[in-house]
Amino acid sequence: MRLGIDTSDEFIKNLSEKSNEIQTAYSKKMEKLTSHVSIKAMLGDSTITQTKTFDPMQIQNFYKNISENLQNWNIRDVTMTNNEDIRRIFIKFDSQVGNYLLSGHMSIQFHVLLYYKQDNKVIQYQKELSEIIDRTKTMDSKLGDDSDQFILQKLKELGYTDLNHQNLFEVFFENDKLREKIYEEIEKNTDLDFKKLAKRKMDLFNELDSLLIETYQTSNVLIDDTRLIAGEEGYLCNFDLEFIKNKVKEGKFVPKKIPNDVKENLIKKLDEIKKIIEI
Structure with missing residues (x-):
């Protein structure tokens, strides 16, 4: 009650x-x-x-x-x-x-x-984060235009010559080691260190979280x-x-x-x- x-x-x-x-x-x-x-x-x-x-x-x-x-x-x-x-x-x-x-x-x-x-650090971190995102976004767009042909070319160089366009990409996405190797070659053809920038981006997000x-x-x-x-x-x-x-x-x-x-x-x-x- x-x-x-x-x-x-x-x-x-x-x-x-x-x-x-x-x-x-x-x-x-x-x-x-x-x-x-x-x-x-x-x-x-x-x-x-x-x-x-x-x-x-x-x-x-x-x-x-x-x-x-x-x-x-x-x-x-x-x-x-x-x-x-x-x-x-x-x-x-x-x-x-x-x-x-x-x-x-x-x-x-x-x-x-x-x-x-x-805290002024918030502005500094946000500015740096924005610059990193802009740089990687621009490069991602460029790589997106060029990477498909590059991947197909590399797969054929590795002996995958009898497969059609769809089958080649199935091989690419199902083979982790092969995909990692080709991605490394793609990154070598760019001026950006994607791994370094990705780590810095994560660090900046963590720094901003600490200021909440x-x-x-x-x-x-x-x-x-x-x-x-x-x-x-x-x-x-x-x-x-x-x-x-x-x-x-x-x-x-x-x-x-x-x-x-x-x-x-x-x-x-x-x-x-x-x-x-x-x-």
């Missing part, structure tokens, strides 16, 4: 009010922790821009503080998921009181945007499970109460059958969480 749903039972209403109070305190805390700061960064076209970000480590530390201060709860480790440009940090915990299981789930979902550091920075964006809004799964930004705070029968959790039960001592302890459990959040 999700706390916060409409119900006529007074005790469940009481628990739901406690849950709502926790959500309010949680929202205030998360709004503070995700307060954005402005930074300068560089776009892919070398334009300097002003953007905003927050520090996800503060969220992790907040969840870690909750896990360290909860007493007599089963607590999962603080976890971060990484799905392309969207990430989620969450913590789950539960506590059994009598035959009832109270469980909580707190989470934040945010987008990751990549920028370059404000991540910025983080989220919305100060409390979302539910459906919106979380849909990939929306925001944070979540849910509590569920389930009845355990023969080691099986059941979401439907009769609240009036909950013993008074269990009711008192369940309320104390929620009060404990609210107190920790407000620290």
Whole structure:
């Protein structure tokens, strides 16, 4: 049973009010922790821009503080998921009181945007990379015009004289050693060292990657499970109460059958969480 749903039972209403109070305190805390700061960064076209970000480590530390201060709860480790440009940090915990299981789930979902550091090396590397691409592109075009005839000529020189045009190219692409040998001869006829340029191009891409920075964006809004799964930004705070029968959790039960001592302890459990959040 999700706390916060409409119900006529007074005790469940009481628990739901406690849950709502926790959500309010949680929202205030998360709004503070995700307060954005402005930074300068560089776009892919070398334009300097002003953007905003927050520090996800503060969220992790907040969840870690909750896990360290909860007493007599089963607590999962603080976890971060990484799905392309969207990430989620969450913590789950539960506590059994009598035959009832109270469980909580707190989470934040945010987008990751990549920028370059404000560094002149970005411009230098991009310029050199552009020059290499232009040089190899021009030579690739020239080789593309001349290489077919060169390949056919070399294959015939190597004894493949009785094959038609299609069969010659099948031989070329199916024989790795032969293909490598002919490519080496093609490269000897050019002024470019393709292997050296290819390595330099890869090095430049790696250098540019090292200059990337991540910025983080989220919305100060409390979302539910459906919106979380849909990939929306925001944070979540849910509590569920389930009845355990023969080691099986059941979401439907009769609240009036909950013993008074269990009711008192369940309320104390929620009060404990609210107190920790407000620290």
